[in-house]
Amino acid sequence: MIPVFDGHNDALLHYAPAGPAPIEEFFTRGEDVCLDLPRAREGGLAGGLFAVFIKDDATMAALTSFDPANPTAMPAADPTYACAAAMAMVANLYRIAAASNGQAEVVRDHAELVRCLEAGVFAMVLHFEGAEPIDTDLHALEVFYQAGLRSLGLVWSRPNAFACGVPFDFPHSPDTGPGLTAAGEALVRACNRLRILVDLSHLNEKGFWDVARISGAPLVASHSNAWALCKSPRNLTDRQLDAIRNTGGLAGLNVLPAFLREDGKRVKATPMSDLVRHIEYMVERMGIDHVGIGADLGVPSYMPDVFHDATCYAPLMDALSARGFDAPALAKIARENWLRVLRETWR
Ligand code: ZN
Numbered sequence: 001m002i003p004v005f006d007g008h009n010d011a012l013l014h015y016a017p018a019g020p021a022p023i024e025e026f027f028t029r030g031e032d033v034c035l036d037l038p039r040a041r042e043g044g045l046a047g048g049l050f051a052v053f054i055k056d057d058a059t060m061a062a063l064t065s066f067d068p069a070n071p072t073a074m075p076a077a078d079p080t081y082a083c084a085a086a087m088a089m090v091a092n093l094y095r096i097a098a099a100s101n102g103q104a105e106v107v108r109d110h111a112e113l114v115r116c117l118e119a120g121v122f123a124m125v126l127h128f129e130g131a132e133p134i135d136t137d138l139h140a141l142e143v144f145y146q147a148g149l150r151s152l153g154l155v156w157s158r159p160n161a162f163a164c165g166v167p168f169d170f171p172h173s174p175d176t177g178p179g180l181t182a183a184g185e186a187l188v189r190a191c192n193r194l195r196i197l198v199d200l201s202h203l204n205e206k207g208f209w210d211v212a213r214i215s216g217a218p219l220v221a222s223h224s225n226a227w228a229l230c231k232s233p234r235n236l237t238d239r240q241l242d243a244i245r246n247t248g249g250l251a252g253l254n255v256l257p258a259f260l261r262e263d264g265k266r267v268k269a270t271p272m273s274d275l276v277r278h279i280e281y282m283v284e285r286m287g288i289d290h291v292g293i294g295a296d297l298g299v300p301s302y303m304p305d306v307f308h309d310a311t312c313y314a315p316l317m318d319a320l321s322a323r324g325f326d327a328p329a330l331a332k333i334a335r336e337n338w339l340r341v342l343r344e345t346w347r
Contacts, residue, residue: 002314003334004045005048006252007222007292007294008223009048011026013298018085034298037103037122047107053156054156058076093126100122106148128152129199130158131160134162150346151196151197154200154207165202168233171232171264172231175205180207184207185214192217197341198215201252201254202234205237208240212247218244219244220345221250227240234259241282248340250338253275253292255275255312260304270304271306275306292335293316
């Protein structure tokens with residue numbers, strides 16, 4: 001089995017108080033869940049970025065009432081609520097590590113990550129999907145950095161004090177609004193200084209080019225696909241893919257049907273060939289060194305049948321192998337590109 005390091009999951013949303021389950025469920029094969037340790041072991045998942053996503057009432061109401069024919073901008077999340085919610089989710093990540101009897105660790109640098117992967121210890125990197133928990137004076141950035149934060153998406157698909165995320169209109173270009181605020185530019189510079197990865201997934205196009213102009217680190221979109229194949233604003237245009245390649249960065253394959261399919265529909269019967277063609281397109285455009293996986297495991301009802309949970313990395317690797325990807329190419333897509341980008345960013 002090919003060991004995989006995945007750039008994006010929402011597993012932390014499953015655990016209380018954000019979700020229904022106690023953290024101990026991470027060690028059993030739970031119900032209504034995409035990622036737990038037994039599933040990771042079965043699929044070859046060796047570790048990944050664990051997202052802190054602020055699932056507040058305003059966002060959830062906007063999601064459930066969302067009408068693609070009449071898209072409205074997402075409401076912003078309340079920063080005070082966001083900071084408290086982030087605290088609980090970060091605590092749960094450390095509770096999982098502490099309860100794991102050495103089976104899982106929160107890693108903070110490249111050497112720890114490599115040591116875990118070589119020893120078969122499940123490697124978890126703390127990531128924020130949206131900077132809502134961080135104040136514009138960046139005090140919380142320093143504190144969360146000390147608490148292990150090593151990757152930060154400026155936004156989810158909503159506005160905040162730093163930038164604007166893309167809405168889910170389809171079809172639509174990712175050019176959906178203004179670029180970074182002054183606070184957003186300061187946040188990117190602070191992340192560069194602290195060696196925190198800046199994640200571009202969910203960011204609109206003007207914000208993307210602002211980060212490209214400001215940041216000295218490889219450009220990374222942890223869980224976004226090719227816009228040429230699926231015209232969701234969540235995906236990356238050819239120009240964006242070129243910029244990612246030119247900085248030595250990467251884009252991670254997102255397996256959710258809405259970001260894969262030509263029709264942009266959330267259809268569970270989406271075939272494996274749709275995942276494969278995005279990988280092939282991005283490899284053709286950027287080269288084999290700039291494509292990884294950021295599957296977006298989280299909510300079972302959103303996942304396609306062919307990639308319903310963390311056991312499905314192995315069949316994806318088999319499908320790529322059948323399309324002619326050799327062992328070195330598969331290793332790069334599965335983990336080595338992510339490891340290189342994290343080494344370059346964190347050093
Ligand atoms: Zn996301």
